[in-house]
Amino acid sequence: MDDIDRLVRSRDRCLALAATTFLVWQGVSLYRDAMQWLAAPALPEGVLTVAELAGALGWVAATVLFLVYAGRVTKTRSQAVIEDELFQHHKRKAIQIGYGGLMLAIAALFAVAQLAQLPAEPSLRVLVVVGVCTPLFAFLAMGRASEGEA
Amino acid sequence: MSDLVALENRLRELRARHGLTQAQLAERVGVTRKTINTVENRVFVPSAILALKLARALDVPVEEVFTLPVE
Numbered sequence: 001m002d003d004i005d006r007l008v009r010s011r012d013r014c015l016a017l018a019a020t021t022f023l024v025w026q027g028v029s030l031y032r033d034a035m036q037w038l039a040a041p042a043l044p045e046g047v048l049t050v051a052e053l054a055g056a057l058g059w060v061a062a063t064v065l066f067l068v069y070a071g072r073v074t075k076t077r078s079q080a081v082i083e084d085e086l087f088q089h090h091k092r093k094a095i096q097i098g099y100g101g102l103m104l105a106i107a108a109l110f111a112v113a114q115l116a117q118l119p120a121e122p123s124l125r126v127l128v129v130v131g132v133c134t135p136l137f138a139f140l141a142m143g144r145a146s147e148g149e150a
Numbered sequence: 151m152s153d154l155v156a157l158e159n160r161l162r163e164l165r166a167r168h169g170l171t172q173a174q175l176a177e178r179v180g181v182t183r184k185t186i187n188t189v190e191n192r193v194f195v196p197s198a199i200l201a202l203k204l205a206r207a208l209d210v211p212v213e214e215v216f217t218l219p220v221e
Contacts, residue, residue, distance in 0.1 A: 005173070
């Protein structure tokens with residue numbers, strides 16, 4: 001495996017960590033809001049706080065790791081190679097998928113709002129989670145799918 | 151990825167003839183090994199510029215690497 005392959009894998013790991021931890025971090029808040037809105041019993045607050053904290057710290061760690069990765073890319077002057085046309089193609093498609101996901105989420109929220117009064121903050125949080133996580137997971141999935149026979 | 155476009159190529163065969171690995175060919179044309187892999191597997195259709203660079207790296211005319219299938 002050469003340096004470029006290592007950098008690509010490093011980038012993908014950072015993105016996977018960022019997407020997963022962001023989902024956990026914001027997902028716990030959403031779960032808490034949803035349980036409150038539905039007046040349903042939630043998991044113990046201690047469990048939720050630990051999960052939320054783990055998600056937030058993981059996301060900070062992913063951001064730091066991404067900065068380290070960016071520094072390595074600059075040092076090795078390999079940005080043009082790493083961000084080649086396959087990368088650009090995947091990035092465009094990931095953004096398109098993210099846009100589609102956001103439109104679906106907005107439509108779903110509008111549909112639910114016809115039946116019940118939705119609180120603003122959790123609704124916005126849903127859109128943020130979909131907007132951040134969908135393109136990241138789509139990008140990673142396309143990268144994995146394109147790894148075929150060598 | 152679902153960009154399976156009808157464009158045939160002999161990249162794998164020509165690369166093997168030159169004794170190059172995917173990583174070596176990738177380095178010659180300035181892309182990642184994954185890009186070469188996806189082109190060889192017909193998952194990704196390269197731009198005209200990349201197609202020309204690949205042909206040049208393999209020292210053959212571009213139409214020898216990429217062809218449209220006979221309809």
